[in-house]
Amino acid sequence: MASLSRSDVEHVAYLARLGLTDEELTRLQGQLNHILEQYAKLAELETDDIPPTAQTIELENILRDDVAAPSMPSEAVLGNAPERDGEFFVVPAILGGE
């Protein structure tokens, strides 16, 4: 089964949006590879004709009535904002000039 190189680990950390230190990356590389070795056991099983199970209860397409209801007061929601401006969450610009 696959083994993760240092640059693989860096790439996965980027995909996961985790800023990790060099020390963390080194430790995770060893630990993740150790865990991936445990996954190899699954290859023993023939599963071509087995349907996947995403969840275990047979509920499908649960719909609710289309009725208007009050939403949460915006003050309750914005109260947790790290930085706000009136009714808005403040974030750095994501559309740069580059």
Place this chain on the structure above:
Amino acid sequence: MTDSGATAPPLDLTRLTAHDLADRLRAGQTSSREITAAHLARAHATDRGLHAWLTLDDERAMDEAAAADERLEAARREGDRALDALHPLLGIPVALKDLVSVAGGQCTAGSRILEGYTAPYDAHITERLREAGAVILGKTNMDEFAMGSSTEHSAFGATSNPWDLDRVPGGSSGGSAAAVAAYQVPLGIGTDTGGSIRQPAALCGVVGMKPTYGRVSRYGIVAFASSLDQIGPLARDTRDAAALLHTVAGRDARDSTSAPEPVPDELLQLPASDDEAASWLRGKRLGLPREYFVAGMEPGVEAEVRRAVAALEDAGARVEEVSLPHTDYGLATYYIVAPAEASANLARYDGVRFGYSARGDDDYLANYLATRGGGFGAEVKRRVMLGTYALSAGYYDAFYLKAQKVRTLIKRDFDQLWEAGFDALVAPTSPSVAFRFGARLADPVQMYLSDACTLPANMAGLPGISVPCGLSDGLPVGLQLIGAAWREGSLMRAARAYEGVTADADWRRVEPHDLSALEDPSTPTPAERIATSAPAR
């Protein structure tokens, strides 16, 4: 007003079960305020050495207790029928794991990234508990985002086990389990994704049930792995656990995975008589899955579980050895599915709308990386990395899809036994008793093995319960019973029957060994213990 304590000798209300307390409330022998004050006082006095709680909210709890007393008084004026109609949890203190939203209160999920966050609304189960008139005493410690089997992964420090303060209480619902075991509260709410209610229940010597997937609405609960997470009760006996489950169970439109299955009234009708409870076992078919008695299981644990099985047989149950052939693949399957779902659920912690936010850079990506890198602990990062990898381009089929297919095989193993007519399966809850702080921190796979006997029920969506079944080297051992989907009523009856069969067992008279140490204000905190004994991580 009530004339509490006028006739009886001084009675420690914290030693009573919720159903005993409810009887006394109805008889006018005590008040919810007395009960609540006694539990708050005990929790404050004993939590330095235990660290089961992240918050105790005295003021709110006493207000809720006063409101419960008013409801009691009103019912008393109306007469016996009104008293009988009161909810069994009216006026009874409950602990909530700190991932259950209580409007206006903190909800950290054991993580720095949610430090300072205030829940803007009540979880569904919080609403249910309020309607019942239960008293929410506070919020308990847990492994960060419920990822762990020892509560050592809490960002706010570990919890001790009241049986031995140098050992873990299990996890992730270790705070609720330890608080119930140490008589700080009679009832606790936990969540169980791979064993996080049952394993700490086993390690702390209390009762804990993970209900069927879909039984309890998860609206207002911090999500870990959405196809596995389920909310459930912890208590000191099965009747209390069943009453708490009955209170919070049932369909809620705000969680579309909560099922419209009727909640069994049996949960409120478990026999009070031990003999009557035990008689349920006659002629019942119990399966003993051989794969659960694995190499690596502690001999003392196996001995106690086999003794429990023999007691069930003596009481008239037919016990047959059965096979769940895909059990060995459970761990790998779980440690793909759960981290994959976690990596998706935890994407919401972006430092923009709530929680910890590392700012100071004009670049949104740099802030994002710093917020998540600094806000999550080591185990959460490990699982997010695993899950992100398992879902990433080129690996999805090999890992996630493969795991979902094996999940089908694991579920079929169980289905075949229900079709063959088994009433329940009996197994160990945990392959070991409570382990020492630090013992499994260095190797994540060793920690993951703690869940080997519990996670198959999550993979298959089945209800499972752990009940105390003896002591090994003086530490509690749990017996696990697993049932068919939606059969919590008969599963609780089976667990209650085991309680009845062993009501006079010597080990039931043994109290957690370190209760008196907890009453000593100079007892070191778990963090101080770890600093002086276990090697730093």
